[in-house]
Amino acid sequence: MNLPRIIACTTRYLYLYKRSLPRLMEVFYWPLLDLLVWGFVSTYLSGYKGTLPDFVSFFVGALILWDILFRCQQGISVSFLEDMWSRNLLNIFVSPLSPLEYVVSLLVISLVKLVLASSVMVAVAWLLYSFNIFTFGVLLVPLVANLIIMGWSVGIITTAIILRYGQETEVLAWGIAFLFQPVSAVFYPVSVLPPAIRAVARFVPSSHVFEGMRRIIRDGTLPVEELAWAFALNAAYICFAIIFFSWNFREVKKKGLLSKVGE
Amino acid sequence: METVVEARGLTKEFNGFRAVDNISFDILRGEIVGLLGPNGAGKTTTLHMLLGLTTPTAGDIRILGRNLEKDREEILSRVNFSSSYVSLPYSLTVWENLSVFAGLYGVKRPGEKLKGLIKTFEIEDIKDSATRKLSSGQITRVSLAKSLLNDPEVLFLDEPTSSLDPDMADRTRKLLKDIKEKKGLSILYTSHNMKEMEEMCDRIIFLDRGKILAEGRPSEVMREFKGASLEEVFLKIARKEKTCFDGADG
Ligand SMILES: Nc1ncnc2c1ncn2[C@@H]1O[C@H](COP(=O)(O)OP(=O)(O)O)[C@@H](O)[C@H]1O
Ligand SMILES: [Mg+2]
Numbered sequence: 399m400n401l402p403r404i405i406a407c408t409t410r411y412l413y414l415y416k417r418s419l420p421r422l423m424e425v426f427y428w429p430l431l432d433l434l435v436w437g438f439v440s441t442y443l444s445g446y447k448g449t450l451p452d453f454v455s456f457f458v459g460a461l462i463l464w465d466i467l468f469r470c471q472q473g474i475s476v477s478f479l480e481d482m483w484s485r486n487l488l489n490i491f492v493s494p495l496s497p498l499e500y501v502v503s504l505l506v507i508s509l510v511k512l513v514l515a516s517s518v519m520v521a522v523a524w525l526l527y528s529f530n531i532f533t534f535g536v537l538l539v540p541l542v543a544n545l546i547i548m549g550w551s552v553g554i555i556t557t558a559i560i561l562r563y564g565q566e567t568e569v570l571a572w573g574i575a576f577l578f579q580p581v582s583a584v585f586y587p588v589s590v591l592p593p594a595i596r597a598v599a600r601f602v603p604s605s606h607v608f609e610g611m612r613r614i615i616r617d618g619t620l621p622v623e624e625l626a627w628a629f630a631l632n633a634a635y636i637c638f639a640i641i642f643f644s645w646n647f648r649e650v651k652k653k654g655l656l657s658k659v660g661e
Numbered sequence: 662m663e664t665v666v667e668a669r670g671l672t673k674e675f676n677g678f679r680a681v682d683n684i685s686f687d688i689l690r691g692e693i694v695g696l697l698g699p700n701g702a703g704k705t706t707t708l709h710m711l712l713g714l715t716t717p718t719a720g721d722i723r724i725l726g727r728n729l730e731k732d733r734e735e736i737l738s739r740v741n742f743s744s745s746y747v748s749l750p751y752s753l754t755v756w757e758n759l760s761v762f763a764g765l766y767g768v769k770r771p772g773e774k775l776k777g778l779i780k781t782f783e784i785e786d787i788k789d790s791a792t793r794k795l796s797s798g799q800i801t802r803v804s805l806a807k808s809l810l811n812d813p814e815v816l817f818l819d820e821p822t823s824s825l826d827p828d829m830a831d832r833t834r835k836l837l838k839d840i841k842e843k844k845g846l847s848i849l850y851t852s853h854n855m856k857e858m859e860e861m862c863d864r865i866i867f868l869d870r871g872k873i874l875a876e877g878r879p880s881e882v883m884r885e886f887k888g889a890s891l892e893e894v895f896l897k898i899a900r901k902e903k904t905c906f907d908g909a910d911g
Contacts, residue, residue, distance in 0.1 A: 406764025410750065413757045417791075484750040489807070492712045493765040494738040654675060654706065654715040657746075 399502070403495050407503035411477050412510070424476075429465050429515045430522065436461050437527050455615050457585065458529045462519050463611060464584045466542055467604055468575045469515050470549025471556065473508025475571035478557045482659050491656060497647050501640075504557070505550055512546070537614050541607050544628040548603045551635035552578065558639075558646040564659060583608050603631040662689040664726075665815050665847045666711065671720035673706050673871075680706045682871035683720070688815070691845040693837075695858040695879075697891075698868035699899045704851045705746075707868070708817050711849070712742055725814060738766060743808035744819035745801055751793035755784060755803050758792060759810065766811035778806040781836065797824040805833060809840070816848045822857065830854075834861055855892040865891070867898060874898055 415421050440457035481487050490500065523529040531538065556570045581595060582604035588596055599605040606628040610621035650656055666688035673681040681703040688694050696704045709715040711722060713733050722729040724736045749758045756775065763771035779788050782802040787795060792803065801824050808816060816837075822830040834857065840846045852858055858865055859879045867875040867882065875882050875898070879891055888894035 400767075402767060403765055406761050409764065410753070410757075410761045413753050413761070414750070418752055480750070484752075485746075485748040486750050488714060488742070488744070488747045489749065489762070489804075490765070491714060492737060492740075492742040493762065494734045494767070495765050496734060648716070651714065651716045654673070654680075654709065656714045657705070657709060 399499060400494075400496075403493075404499050404503045404506065407490070407495060407500060408506045408510075411480070411503075411507040414480060425511050425515050426518055429469075429519050432461060432465065433458070433519055433522055434526075437523065441527060452615050454527050455529055456612065458523050458527050459531060459534075459611060459615065460584045460608060462516065462523060462531055463541060463545060463607065464579070464582070465519060466512060466516060467545040467549040467552075467578075467582075469512045470508050470546050471553040471575050472571065473511040474504045474550065474553030475556045475560065475574075477504050477507050478560065479568060479571055482560070487659055488657055497644070501554060501557075501643060504553070508550070508553065509546070534611075534614055537620060540625050540629075541611055541614075544603055544607045544625070544632055547632040547636055548607075549575075551632070551639040554636075554639040554643050558643040561659060562646050562650055562655065564655075578602060578604060581605060587612060600627075601631060603628045603635060606631070662691070664688070665690050665724065666849065667721075667723040668707075668711065669721045671707065671710060671722065672718045673703070673710060673715065674718045679871050681710070681717075684866075684868070684871070684873050685720075686866055686873070686876065688847050688849055690814075690847055691841055692863045693841060693848045693850060693861050695862035695865040696849060696851045696868060697853075697855070697858055697865055697895065698874075701870075702868040703871040704868055705744075705819055708742075708819055708849065708851065712740070712817055713737065738811060739813060740815040740817065741766075741808040741811055741813035742817045742819075743801075743804045743821050745797070745804075745821060745823045746819065747804070748800060749792050749803060749807070752791060754789050754791055755779075755795070756788045758803065759807060762807050763810050768810055774810060778809055781809075782806045798826060798829060801825055802829065802833075812844070814845075814847065816846060818848060818850045820851055820853065822852065822854065830857070837861070855890065855895055859891045867894075869898060 437458055440454045444453035481490060520531050523531065534541070552574060556574050559570060560567050581599040581602045583591065583599055588599050588605055588609055591599055606624040610624035610628070613619065613621040613624065664687045669685045671681055671684050672679065684707070696707060698704055706715060710717045711724065713729055725739055727736055729736060759775050759778070760771055763774060768774050779785055782805060784799065784802055784806065787799060792800065795803070801821065805821060822833055825833060837848060838861070841848065850861065862879060864877060865879055865882055866873055875885060877885070883889070883891060883894055886894040886897055888897055
């Protein structure tokens, strides 16, 4: 691992965002719209005082956390697409930068985008819905860490697939996270899922994160078991992602596809 | 003379189709070697194998005395590549693009290096323009500047001058020759410009359907194939099989 090279590669993406309004919009626009719509929906519904306490917190908290996972995955895949579209992959991979260093620079840039988008969301949630995410306190750290790791894993796998199968699979960069949304039990407890899907959800780290979040809001206690599940699953996810990427990269070089990506 | 590139039995099969078929050659320090041949002969595939972008089906590659698979990072920091088929990120300015690559190659004092190369390739006036606004000839010059950032010992060029105007192409050739004389740069070069090959190359390798058909100094190859120019030789070789085919047909 060579830090200066990783920094150089990351700077590349930052230059992109410096001047491009559409790209900056992409960072802020969707999260803000999501937050506005769902925030108002939950404010409205909370007027019908039901059995659910803290209705707004459940919803808005879930939305902000979900966006963390989504941004991380997308931050990686879309940055890779930028390289693909600009037909720059060959130049990158004839430099001494290793594939692993390349992936790390994608992770760094996804964090930068995440911090930008999340700060805006957190601020707006606080202003509009008086929802202060920091009431989670230090418990926020393991929740967020798990979502980031899962987002990275899914992002790395998506990138590997696009690298191998080309343009037709580009849509995965935007769509794949939604495949995980129903089983992540973002806005409802896992218990409402039918048994078959519940079984799947058990092996999706994010479902444990959101269960944990609801536990914190409801009881204010540390959801030890949920967090343990999430961390264990995530360790497996990220290992699989890295192995899958390396294997796939070797296959791509065997098939001589590096010069063809994006065509 | 020291051998900087050593290819032995290099072969690449794509789904059973042999794009490069058991070729062996050396490149010496300070030597310019031209790889020529019709479209689809396997030139680009050969370059990509030498750069570690494509894994050979069989064969060995040693560059600067090292094994490409084991010492990828070391080798790649001492060689470079430019191709008219590869672009640079469009949204970045010329300066930004070059400084990113300076970082990737770990160039010491990148500012000075960039200024020097920008002057050499006469791209001062466009250094702050977004790459998207450049003509293909201008992008080629930026790409060539990129390929010299790390003072490479071996340069792999895939049709580097194809989009340059005759004046710029001529100056680029002079510049490359000059670096070769002064610093012992070795170049493996592909081009469809036969006059350029004659002028530039110490040696040429003629590829056809993945095999080496002829190899030697341009003058030797011309003598062997009884052509007055490389262009004539190229046409002879490229059309030979076609004429046989036409003959059989008619
Ligand atoms: N990744 C690939 N998959 C399948 N076939 C390929 C691939 N890359 C090149 N080829 C084929 O290999 C042959 C040699 O291609 P190439 O090396 O690009 O030729 P040249 O550069 O001499 O024009 C061509 O027939 C081309 O279609
Ligand atoms: Mg070619």
